[in-house]
Amino acid sequence: MENSGAQGEFVETPIAVRYAETDQMGVVYYANYFVWFEVGRGAWCRARGFSYREMEAEDGRFMTVAEAICRYKAPARYEDDIAVRTYAEASKDKVVRFNYEILNKATGRLLATGSTVHVVTDANMRPARIPDRYRPLFGLPRR
Amino acid sequence: MENSGAQGEFVETPIAVRYAETDQMGVVYYANYFVWFEVGRGAWCRARGFSYREMEAEDGRFMTVAEAICRYKAPARYEDDIAVRTYAEASKDKVVRFNYEILNKATGRLLATGSTVHVVTDANMRPARIPDRYRPLFGLPRR
Amino acid sequence: MENSGAQGEFVETPIAVRYAETDQMGVVYYANYFVWFEVGRGAWCRARGFSYREMEAEDGRFMTVAEAICRYKAPARYEDDIAVRTYAEASKDKVVRFNYEILNKATGRLLATGSTVHVVTDANMRPARIPDRYRPLFGLPRR
Amino acid sequence: MENSGAQGEFVETPIAVRYAETDQMGVVYYANYFVWFEVGRGAWCRARGFSYREMEAEDGRFMTVAEAICRYKAPARYEDDIAVRTYAEASKDKVVRFNYEILNKATGRLLATGSTVHVVTDANMRPARIPDRYRPLFGLPRR
Numbered sequence: 117m118e119n120s121g122a123q124g125e126f127v128e129t130p131i132a133v134r135y136a137e138t139d140q141m142g143v144v145y146y147a148n149y150f151v152w153f154e155v156g157r158g159a160w161c162r163a164r165g166f167s168y169r170e171m172e173a174e175d176g177r178f179m180t181v182a183e184a185i186c187r188y189k190a191p192a193r194y195e196d197d198i199a200v201r202t203y204a205e206a207s208k209d210k211v212v213r214f215n216y217e218i219l220n221k222a223t224g225r226l227l228a229t230g231s232t233v234h235v236v237t238d239a240n241m242r243p244a245r246i247p248d249r250y251r252p253l254f255g256l257p258r259r
Numbered sequence: 260m261e262n263s264g265a266q267g268e269f270v271e272t273p274i275a276v277r278y279a280e281t282d283q284m285g286v287v288y289y290a291n292y293f294v295w296f297e298v299g300r301g302a303w304c305r306a307r308g309f310s311y312r313e314m315e316a317e318d319g320r321f322m323t324v325a326e327a328i329c330r331y332k333a334p335a336r337y338e339d340d341i342a343v344r345t346y347a348e349a350s351k352d353k354v355v356r357f358n359y360e361i362l363n364k365a366t367g368r369l370l371a372t373g374s375t376v377h378v379v380t381d382a383n384m385r386p387a388r389i390p391d392r393y394r395p396l397f398g399l400p401r402r
Numbered sequence: 403m404e405n406s407g408a409q410g411e412f413v414e415t416p417i418a419v420r421y422a423e424t425d426q427m428g429v430v431y432y433a434n435y436f437v438w439f440e441v442g443r444g445a446w447c448r449a450r451g452f453s454y455r456e457m458e459a460e461d462g463r464f465m466t467v468a469e470a471i472c473r474y475k476a477p478a479r480y481e482d483d484i485a486v487r488t489y490a491e492a493s494k495d496k497v498v499r500f501n502y503e504i505l506n507k508a509t510g511r512l513l514a515t516g517s518t519v520h521v522v523t524d525a526n527m528r529p530a531r532i533p534d535r536y537r538p539l540f541g542l543p544r545r
Numbered sequence: 546m547e548n549s550g551a552q553g554e555f556v557e558t559p560i561a562v563r564y565a566e567t568d569q570m571g572v573v574y575y576a577n578y579f580v581w582f583e584v585g586r587g588a589w590c591r592a593r594g595f596s597y598r599e600m601e602a603e604d605g606r607f608m609t610v611a612e613a614i615c616r617y618k619a620p621a622r623y624e625d626d627i628a629v630r631t632y633a634e635a636s637k638d639k640v641v642r643f644n645y646e647i648l649n650k651a652t653g654r655l656l657a658t659g660s661t662v663h664v665v666t667d668a669n670m671r672p673a674r675i676p677d678r679y680r681p682l683f684g685l686p687r688r
Binding site: 132134135136151154155158167168169193194195 | 418420421422437440441444453454455479480481
């Protein structure tokens with residue numbers, strides 16, 4: 117599931133396009149790529165050895181989205197086998213950035229690229245420190 | 260917004276079909292009718308003088324869905340002006356049932372009918388009494 | 403992926419719950435179970451040796467939903483590993499019925515059951531025959 | 546529905562937050578802002594005197610999304626009354642750009658800003674000219 121790429125290590129997760137995700141243009145509706153990004157983030161966390169569900173439930177820390185970008189290059193269609201490649205970097209203490217590539221697995225074609233920027237917050241959406249045990253996972257020095 | 264019909268009083272709420280709600284067949288994806296039912300339920304509550312948001316936040320009561328049914332008669336399309344007609348009845352103390360009609364407002368055509376059955380629960384999804392102040396709103400005798 | 407059950411042969415397909423599928427109650431929003439049913443239908447078709455995408459694109463036949471029902475027994479939560487079990491029967495020439503069970507794979511608990519009834523139509527949503535080559539797949543006698 | 550603002554004329558359209566749009570964090574899931582942008586685009590078209598549905602159906606022209614960006618400033622919650630303000634500009638012949646502001650109508654607070662860039666294409670997603678009759682609507686000189 118993991119590999120080295122131009123942007124460093126990524127985690128790849130497969131997605132089969134659902135009928136629900138298409139629109140009347142016959143392709144995947146543009147907002148759904150952001151759902152796929154979220155699936156990629158979750159897979160990235162699990163590949164790093166933790167679950168985002170536990171980070172919320174046990175540590176009371178949330179990765180609140182501050183920015184989301186997607187650039188669309190080619191359409192995805194119903195039943196296409198898609199790969200989401202997720203790269204992460206913690207640029208600052210309370211900020212985590214993910215980059216994504218969406219590919220058609222059969223053709224290898226790059227369908228979209230994107231990124232999301234997250235502020236680590238508590239349950240009340242106030243900025244909060246990344247818990248120490250997650251710091252190395254995000255490439256931050258231990259405290 | 261309110262009227263008498265075959266099934267008694269209903270609350271009607273307008274919905275404009277979103278592009279996101281269509282699928283590659285060129286019509287509204289079938290699961291989205293249940294989202295429209297939810298919009299109808301919320302409108303029904305407000306027409307009865309309360310907000311479902313407050314029922315959750317202030318009373319800690321949730322209308323957990325136990326059953327959902329939709330029968331589809333004719334398709335809805337992008338930009339169609341839709342009306343959701345919502346009828347409610349509390350058959351039992353902890354159970355509330357809503358019935359719905361989905362209509363095309365321009366043609367008057369009935370597009371779908373449906374119903375949802377809800378169990379009133381606490382935040383942990385354990386069955387709980389309908390708070391007294393909501394009982395008459397659901398047609399239940401006061402305590 | 404296939405097994406014998408109380409209702410006969412089913413096709414089982416795994417689904418990991420997405421964050422997007424949860425709602426503010428902390429569980430999967432009820433309409434999303436119908437999306438999972440659709441994922442189950444697609445898997446059922448592939449297990450029978452055909453693709454629903456091709457049935458639409460090559461044969462011009464659509465399985466238009468006429469009725470959808472779900473009964474909810476226990477909630478599904480973010481990152482739960484879900485199994486959708488799909489059973490199909492063609493009761494009549496132009497009507498196909500699918501039954502579904504949604505299970506939590508870790509606990510084996512049955513979370514929901516449901517069904518969808520489909521009318522086979524052409525692209526203009528007029529009832530149409532099931533193409534001959536699909537008839538045995540749906541348990542109908544060959545012509 | 547129309548007004549002058551810092552970025553010029555905008556079209557404002559109201560949206561009531563649906564329960565379906567929330568996630569387990571208790572706020573609107575981030576991908577749904579892009580659905581609201583789409584609602585804003587449709588309202589913008591209608592305010593300019595045309596329907597995007599007709600542009601697709603009658604002129605065979607599609608506004609294929611090439612880029613989508615959202616910056617999130619404050620959360621939206623169930624039953625919040627939201628306003629989407631949509632601004633459009635056609636920077637080039639085959640490219641249309643929309644900018645958006647998402648506001649909480651009760652508080653006036655700016656919740657998010659964003660933009661989408663669209664390439665005008667034919668039904669096969671090949672770049673195509675904006676039909677002459679739409680050019681002035683997008684601020685382009687007549688031919």
